[in-house]
Amino acid sequence: MPPHRPTPNDTFYDLVYAFVRRVPPGRVVTYGQVALELGAPAAARAVGYALHYLSVSPPTDVPWWRVINAQGRISLKGRGAAADQQREMLEAEGVRFVDGRVDLGRYRWWPAEA
DNA sequence: ATCGTGACGAACG
DNA sequence: CCGTTCGCCACGA
Helix, strand or coil, X not given: CCCXXXXXXXXXXXXXXXXXXXXXXXXXXXHHHHHHHCCCCCCHHHHHHHHHHHXXXXXXXXXXXXXXXXXXXXXXXXXXXXXXHHHHHHHHCCCCEECCEECHHHHECCHHHC
């Protein structure tokens, strides 16, 4: 895990943040989808890595909670309360969870809609 | 230039 | 519907 990062503002990460900022409330996108939209189909993992830093530097205008995995589930690797918090944030926006999963066919957002 | 890292993901069994 | 395996990646060291 690359410790600290001052945010150069022109890296792949910044592109991730820019894209996620466009996701409207009550909608979601997947890590792989973001990577795809950014032209790096296989960089889903890097996307998650990028969002990881948001929790490190609190004040964020990036709606990171709207990014979930391809199964429509909240990714919970090395995060405690963050995961539960994410689900709460989404439900507060109206996103329904059925059996711990989100119906991507219904909540997934595509930039074309914007 | 090379390596380790992990909020991923598709493929298996 | 699990848990595992393996491939892929950007980034900092």
